[in-house]
Amino acid sequence: xxxxxxxxxxxxxxxxxxxxxxxxxxxxxxxxxxxxxxxxxxxxxxxxxxxxxxxxxxxxxxxxx
Numbered sequence: 001x002x003x004x005x006x007x008x009x010x011x012x013x014x015x016x017x018x019x020x021x022x023x024x025x026x027x028x029x030x031x032x033x034x035x036x037x038x039x040x041x042x043x044x045x046x047x048x049x050x051x052x053x054x055x056x057x058x059x060x061x062x063x064x065x
Contacts (some may be wrong), residue, residue: 029065036060 023031040057048060 033061033064036064 036057040054040061043054043057045051
């Protein structure tokens with residue numbers, strides 16, 4: 001039994017609604033390209049080899065757009 005006053009079901013529904021509201025302004029192609037863009041951004045943080053490793057993911061997002 002949960003000790004919190006907010007039911008787990010309500011939290012789950014609120015999380016899905018928040019995710020949907022965050023993705024709503026994005027167009028169809030932008031939603032599909034999002035994983036490529038996030039991976040590219042994360043790889044670019046790595047010193048020395050980050051930009052070279054991110055190049056395929058940049059091309060992936062460009063091809064989708």
